[in-house]
Amino acid sequence: MMQEPARRGLDEGDIERIVQRYRLEMARYEAAARFVEQRLRRELREAAIPVLLSSRAKHPEDVRGKLRARREDERYVVDALLTHLNRTMTDLAGCRVIVYDPRQESVAADVVRTALPGRPPGRADEVLDKDSGYKATHILVVLDSADVDVSLQGAICEVQLTSIARHVFNELSHDIDYKHRGVTPGGAVQQHLRDVLNATQRLDTMVERLAGARAHELESSQRVIDTSEDLRFVLERLLNRPVRGEVGKLYRLLAAVLTPLTAHSIASIDVPGAIRGGEQAAAARPADERDDVICIALGLMSRHGETFRELASLWRGPSTALKRAILEASP
Numbered sequence: 001m002m003q004e005p006a007r008r009g010l011d012e013g014d015i016e017r018i019v020q021r022y023r024l025e026m027a028r029y030e031a032a033a034r035f036v037e038q039r040l041r042r043e044l045r046e047a048a049i050p051v052l053l054s055s056r057a058k059h060p061e062d063v064r065g066k067l068r069a070r071r072e073d074e075r076y077v078v079d080a081l082l083t084h085l086n087r088t089m090t091d092l093a094g095c096r097v098i099v100y101d102p103r104q105e106s107v108a109a110d111v112v113r114t115a116l117p118g119r120p121p122g123r124a125d126e127v128l129d130k131d132s133g134y135k136a137t138h139i140l141v142v143l144d145s146a147d148v149d150v151s152l153q154g155a156i157c158e159v160q161l162t163s164i165a166r167h168v169f170n171e172l173s174h175d176i177d178y179k180h181r182g183v184t185p186g187g188a189v190q191q192h193l194r195d196v197l198n199a200t201q202r203l204d205t206m207v208e209r210l211a212g213a214r215a216h217e218l219e220s221s222q223r224v225i226d227t228s229e230d231l232r233f234v235l236e237r238l239l240n241r242p243v244r245g246e247v248g249k250l251y252r253l254l255a256a257v258l259t260p261l262t263a264h265s266i267a268s269i270d271v272p273g274a275i276r277g278g279e280q281a282a283a284a285r286p287a288d289e290r291d292d293v294i295c296i297a298l299g300l301m302s303r304h305g306e307t308f309r310e311l312a313s314l315w316r317g318p319s320t321a322l323k324r325a326i327l328e329a330s331p
Contacts, residue, residue: 010071014078019064029057032155033093043115048228048247052098086156093157101211102163102204107242109137118142133197136162165203219263234263238271245293246322257304274299289321
């Protein structure tokens with residue numbers, strides 16, 4: 001019985017051909033990354049989640065380095081890489097979402113999943129919390145919706161989410177492990193890296209405490225709430241957990257019916273009770289159309305339905321789950 005020939009890994013000639021092919025397509029991945037960044041900037045603002053956003057296409061020399069490091073990987077077959085490089089190397093286009101409060105990472109990830117629902121077949125989201133200290137959420141999105149330019153259709157972009165403190169550690173440890181491959185970190189470097197990790201963990205904790213203390217101040221004051229971010233603070237204080245949904249639009253709804261809009265007036269509407277009532281009203285809706293904001297709005301429809309419908313009908317741009325829920329709610 002004849003044996004199949006052993007698989008040949010990528011040689012330098014293969015790698016050069018793949019890199020040159022990527023150079024010809026790089027502008028497409030730059031455009032894909034910008035599209036993702038702009039979409040998320042809009043949606044995260046609507047969710048009232050303060051973030052830092054950046055995007056990039058992978059540099060050709062970084063592509064070369066990754067191909068060399070993975071040259072024996074059975075997934076890295078030259079013909080497939082030349083034809084559909086992005087299906088194997090899924091981080092050619094990348095977008096980074098950095099939150100200040102680490103508790104907002106999972107909330108921001110939900111925004112990504114809703115705003116960009118396309119996924120590569122068989123690729124699940126990764127919520128990473130490694131023994132090395134690396135901590136982030138990785139989501140692969142496929143640009144396949146009707147509002148995506150035809151030149152970008154099918155492009156894959158990797159979205160990475162992490163806290164601003166953890167980002168420092170992630171980048172430093174990545175450089176040591178991958179960009180400086182071949183130079184083993186000595187004892188001093190390993191100790192300093194552990195110190196950075198400890199400082200990162202402390203900073204994450206301090207940011208959480210700061211956000212909680214600020215939310216308590218807002219909750220206790222009679223100051224008018226004039227931003228959606230302050231509304232998020234108050235809601236999360238009332239519920240003692242992160243809030244999911246279009247907080248920016250909820251701010252507009254509540255500002256129209258609660259005068260003045262303060263922490264006290266928000267507490268007076270019984271937000272937990274509104275959520276329970278809204279959950280019942282939203283029971284027949286798809287699972288991704290039953291977030292906290294939708295449930296609060298639906299739970300208040302018996303008191304403020306006419307105003308909410310009037311406002312929602314005036315919202316411009318693509319129809320959202322919140323707008324549909326309000327306009328489709330029973331009178």
